[in-house]
Amino acid sequence: MKTASVAPHSPIAFLAVALAFAINMTGTTLPTAIYRYYQLQFGFTPTVITVIYASYAIGVLSALLLIGNWSDQLGRRRMLLAGLCASAASALTFLLSDGLALLIVGRLLSGVSAGIFTGTATVAVIELAPPEWRSKAMLAATSSNMLGLGCGPLLSGFLVERFPWPMQLPYAVHLALVGIAVLAVAGVPETAAVPARVKLGIQKISLPAEVRRAFIPAALAGFAGFVVVGFFAAVAPQLIRVVLGFHSGIVTGSIVFLLFACSALGQIVQTLMAARWRQPAGCIGLIVGLVCVGLCVPERSLGALLIGTALAGVGQGISFRAGLGEIAAAAPMHRRAEVTSSFFVVLYVAISLPVIGLGIAVQHADIQRATLLFVGLTIVLVLVALLLLLLMRGQTNRGRNAEATGR
Structure with a gap:
């Protein structure tokens, strides 16, 4: 078995993953302030809007059940980068959307990114916490999750009110934030003991x-x-x-x-x-x-x-x-x-x-x-x-x- 390439637990690595966690989760609630523009543009009913929103949960559940334990085999950093790639793909899909189908695909991809981060980032934040912060690591992980979710509507609400292109600009801004998160995660040490022979399976x-x-x-x-x-x-x-x-x-x-x-x-x-x-x-x-x-x-x-x-x-x-x-x-x-x-x-x-x-x-x-x-x-x-x-x-x-x- 390979040993984890863990550097000394530094506050920078801990904060980098917490920041990436918050940025990723921001993307999952970004459409909240944009739904009314979809209604006006495409004539969606309230039922259709809630279906678009709820398709996110299908992506989350699929990721939790199918790849929820893959970070133990592939490593935390690799799975975090995969989650950020899913988040970027979601933002691009929303940017290019011209109707219901792509909006649902965008929400599904957003759910996949959240499903990957829900488990992997929580564990990574805890494992990277400096010893003196260890008792607060779980709180830091769950707070990053919730505050990220809260920042999505706040960010999109500000952008749609103050700038043009309400159905595109919030996702473009989030793409830039995801790029920052990728750079932050790429420099974080691996904390999982990745096995020499990988065995991937469905989470029980x-x-x-x-x-x-x-x-x-x-x-x-x-x-x-x-x-x-x-x-x-x-x-x-x-x-x-x-x-x-x-x-x-x-x-x-x-x-x-x-x-x-x-x-x-x-x-x-x-x-x-x-x-x-x-x-x-x-x-x-x-x-x-x-x-x-x-x-x-x-x-x-x-x-x-x-x-x-x-x-x-x-x-x-x-x-x-x-x-x-x-x-x-x-x-x-x-x-x-x-x-x-x-x-x-x-x-x-x-x-x-x-x-x-x-x-x-x-x-x-x-x-x-x-x-x-x-x-x-x-x-x-x-x-x-x-x-x-x-x-x-x-x-x-x-x-x-x-x-x-x-x-």
Whole structure:
């Protein structure tokens, strides 16, 4: 077996991969502020827009399942460069798009780039962290992910408002950023012990019995949180325009950025809380935030939407990090990658299928009623997750008390 060509862990290598992670994920949400131009140019319905958006999840899931573990065989740096190539191909496809087919291909390629980076970049950031930063490496990886997702709508919103060519310029700018990311990754040392004989295979997806008690409520809460992410990335721009009357791409991009920035904040906040309160606190944040989002419809209140966005983002960040941590802790060491992949499959299904249903509801009803329906159903889902979480923890505590009494 070849040894990993690891140079001393320098802050520069660590920051270079974190930067590349953020740039890559920025491309995945770049179309958020551009969807209305596609509607005007091609006459797309809300359902078609959500299908374009959700095709991204197909690319993510395909990459997670088919090549999710290839970085162990081919090396982190090589797979990161492959992910950036997919991101560049996505941007070029969007630049050349002249209709529905190329837009879907662009979103699929964007999903493939995200699927590669979700696992590979997270591991690479952790492995490259200097020893004194090791305890914060996971937070740095997940924050790079979320902040990158938030920067996409913010960047495209600014560009479409201030400059011409709204359906081309954001992708051209992102291509330049991807070039910077390629240069950054190319100079990073390899951290994986690449075998002399490469064996590529499909990532296994499984759920050991000892993980199920932690997995079910965490997956439900994570599912609900990522449904909210999908809503803000695909449907919220229409809500902001139609209900609240704000047509600025900068306003739309800033509100979507707020969600992701607060998600990153929630991931920091959860480290300050006792472990047993993290997931319940995340669920409560999601519920209160969703109620505020629902109130913005009848009240036509930007303030209610901003408060709801912030609270839902914090709740999503807390529940996501806490759930991922509990699942990873419960999984056997040799099956941790499989269990984590199962969790991410659930999350990316949440980004796609419910949002397509919401797009159909918008087309057949209106954005106001569809938003209220979305809020109501998502709150029910979070409440079910919270109830299961409390019941399972109650059973666990009773079992421990019974063991202690027996002794």
